[in-house]
Structure formats: C-alpha cells, structure tokens
Amino acid sequence: MSLSINTNTSAMIALETLNATQTELSATENAVSTGLKVSTAADNPAAFGIASQMNGNIAGQSAVNDGLSFASQVVSSTTSAANQIISVLNTIQSAVTSLGDNQGSPTSVGQIGDEITSYLNQIDTIARNATTNGVNLLAYSKQGTGGTADGNAITANSLRYVTGLSGDTATITGFNSMIATDVTANASLGISKGTAGGSLAYALGLTTDKTMGGNISGNVFTGTTGSSTITSGFLNKSGTSSSAYVSAMISQVQNALNAMTEVTAALGSNTQMLSSMSTYGSTVSDNLTAGVGALTDADMSAESAKLTSLQTKQSLAIKSLTIANGQSQNILSLFQG
Missing domain, CATH: 1.10.287 (Helix Hairpins)
Structure with missing residues (x-):
C-alpha cells in the first residue's frame, strides 16, 4: 500500500x-x-407505538380500578348502616311487643310510642349518614342531582361505575324503592305496604311521616308522640285495643326486618362481585405492565x-x-x- x-x-x-x-x-x-431498550420512537418505531397504546390502557385500567375501589367503599358503608338499622329494628320489635302488656295504660303506651319514634329517627339518621361523596343507597333524594335539604349533600341514590376498559358499566340501584316493595300488605293495620319516596322509616312502613331530613313526629303503632293520650295509631283502631293489633304490629316490624335483610343480601352479592372485579382489574393492570416491559425494558x-x-x-x-x-x-x- x-x-x-x-x-x-x-x-x-x-x-x-x-x-x-x-x-x-x-x-x-x-x-x-x-x-429501557426502547425509550423513543427512534429506537424502535413499532415497539414504541405499541407500548404507548398499552401505556394508555394501563392509565385507563387504573381509573377503572379506582372506580371499583370507590364503589366498594360505598357498598361497605351502606352494609354497615344496613346492619345497624337491623339492630335498631330488633329493638323496635321488643318495644312493640311490650305494647301488649300496657294496653290499659295510655301513659305507658305513650312512653313506649315516644321510644319507638326515637328509634325510627335513629334509623333515618343512620340511613342519611350512609353517604359517600354524595351517593346514598338507602335514603331517598327528591331533588335528584340537586341534593337534599338535610345537610348530607345526597346527590345520587344509585351507584354507576365502569367495569372495564371497553367502557361497560354496572349500576347498583338505590334500595329505598325495593324496601318499600318488600314490605307486604297488612290489612289488620290498614296499610298496604311501605311507600318509596321519603325517609327510610317511611319506606319500611313504620311511620306516616315521609319528610326526609326532619324529625319523625310519630309511628304507625301508637300515632303521634309527645302525648299521654293516644288518639291515633293502629293500637287504637276502631277505638278498641286488641291483642290482634299487637300481633299485626309485630308482623309489621318483621316485614321491615325482612326488607332490610334483603338489602344486606343484595349488598353482600355486590361486595363479592366488586371484590372479584377488583382482583381481575389488578391482574389486567399487571399483565399490561408486563407487556410494556417485554417491549421496552432492557436486559x-x-x-x-x-x-x-x-x-x-x-x-x-x-x-x-x-x-x-x-x-x-x-x-x-x-x-x-
């Protein structure tokens, strides 16, 4: 050379x-x-494009998982409230039963009536406070998305959540109407069934006072409280006291208990479904993350x-x-x- x-x-x-x-x-x-072996499109255009799409899916699935977690919290809060309400209903049943021992004493009946009405107010308070970020599955909001006047800011009576990346949704319908439907007719007391559209105690058929957010003034068993003389209520139907009325009143409370038991069963079913979907959502996120890693991670x-x-x-x-x-x-x- x-x-x-x-x-x-x-x-x-x-x-x-x-x-x-x-x-x-x-x-x-x-x-x-x-x-990363692929950090920009210049490294591998095809792999970078696919990974970018998958990263978008990961972000979407994360939002889905967050929504499932929120739905789980709502259901959990409602379940706790429903169980507490069942406990109060058991106490009401005991109080109603004691009416049969005090039919001859208007004063005693009035005192028991005050006690029952107090329990009904507890039920409504528990139901209204089972509100998570404006969602309440027990109380009834007349104003819909405008909220209610009870200070609990209830903006929705049903819960809708996204179940997957495809945008499918599921809805948990509020239980106020279902409760009213489950309370069966009671001809002895002159009541057809519970009625939706007001307080939970009203839906349970235990009061004629449907105002939501205010104090209940009476119950269907002894009538208006605060008086030693009972002038209304099922115990004094046709102006006479009868053991048959006591039996019918106990049946009415049992109807309410059955209705709330149906609620807890539905909530349990939703809890299982949300738990399963959350587990699956986490698996989807992990699989997507692993897929992106296979495309872009360096050995x-x-x-x-x-x-x-x-x-x-x-x-x-x-x-x-x-x-x-x-x-x-x-x-x-x-x-x-």
Whole structure:
C-alpha cells in the first residue's frame, strides 16, 4: 500500500470504526441509565407505538380500578348502616311487643310510642349518614342531582361505575324503592305496604311521616308522640285495643326486618362481585405492565456485558486511530539525510 500525506486510508477506517462504536456505546449507556431498550420512537418505531397504546390502557385500567375501589367503599358503608338499622329494628320489635302488656295504660303506651319514634329517627339518621361523596343507597333524594335539604349533600341514590376498559358499566340501584316493595300488605293495620319516596322509616312502613331530613313526629303503632293520650295509631283502631293489633304490629316490624335483610343480601352479592372485579382489574393492570416491559425494558445483564465490550472496542479504536495517524509522520523519515 502506498504512502500518502493526502489520503490516509487506515486513519479513515479507524475513525469510521470509532464513530460506529461510539454511537453503539451511547445507545448502550442510555439503556443502562434508563433501563429501557426502547425509550423513543427512534429506537424502535413499532415497539414504541405499541407500548404507548398499552401505556394508555394501563392509565385507563387504573381509573377503572379506582372506580371499583370507590364503589366498594360505598357498598361497605351502606352494609354497615344496613346492619345497624337491623339492630335498631330488633329493638323496635321488643318495644312493640311490650305494647301488649300496657294496653290499659295510655301513659305507658305513650312512653313506649315516644321510644319507638326515637328509634325510627335513629334509623333515618343512620340511613342519611350512609353517604359517600354524595351517593346514598338507602335514603331517598327528591331533588335528584340537586341534593337534599338535610345537610348530607345526597346527590345520587344509585351507584354507576365502569367495569372495564371497553367502557361497560354496572349500576347498583338505590334500595329505598325495593324496601318499600318488600314490605307486604297488612290489612289488620290498614296499610298496604311501605311507600318509596321519603325517609327510610317511611319506606319500611313504620311511620306516616315521609319528610326526609326532619324529625319523625310519630309511628304507625301508637300515632303521634309527645302525648299521654293516644288518639291515633293502629293500637287504637276502631277505638278498641286488641291483642290482634299487637300481633299485626309485630308482623309489621318483621316485614321491615325482612326488607332490610334483603338489602344486606343484595349488598353482600355486590361486595363479592366488586371484590372479584377488583382482583381481575389488578391482574389486567399487571399483565399490561408486563407487556410494556417485554417491549421496552432492557436486559440489564446483557447490556452490562455489551457495555464492557464496547468500552474495550472504543479503546482499541482510539489506539488504532492513533497508529494510523502516526503513519503520516513516518513519511518524514524518507526525506531525512
């Protein structure tokens, strides 16, 4: 090979090798520092595009999972309230039963009536307070999305939530109407069934006072409270007291208990479904994350070995370029005397 001071082929080849090694080394160092073999579209357009779409799905599934968690909280709060209301109804049944022992004493009947009405107010208070972010599945909101005047900011009586990335939804309908439907007719007391559209005690058929948010003034058993003389209520139907009325009143409370038991059964079913969907949602998120990792994550053991190799090649390329550049200096020796 001829020697030339204008064209140093060896230096050109060494420089090309060094530049190629430098480019590859830069990509490897980026993979090592970021942990990604595909961090931009320039690295792998197809993989980057697919990973970007999957990252969007991961964000969407995260929102779905958050919605399922919120729905679970609403159902959990409602379940706790329903169980507490059942406990209060059991106490009411005991109080109603005691009416049969005090029919001859209007004062005692009035006191028991006050006690029962107090329990009914407890039921409505528990129901109204079972509100999570404006959603209440027990109380009834006449104003719909406008909320209620009871200070509990109930804006929805049903719960709708997204179940998956495709946008499918599920709805848990408020139980006020279902409760009213489950309270069966009681001809002895002159009541057809519970009525929806007011307080929970009203839906349970235990009071004629449907106002939501205010204090209940009486119950269907002894009538208006606060008076030692009972002038209304089922205990004094047709102006006479009868053990048959006591039996019918106990039946009325049992109807209310059965209705609330149906609520807890429905809530239990929804709890199981939400738990299953939450578990599945977490699995979907994990699978999507693993898929993105398979497309973009760097194999750190391989990248480490590659980095060592490229650093060695870089050193050799620099050495080769130094030797090639020295060839031009060797030409001077040909002209020394």
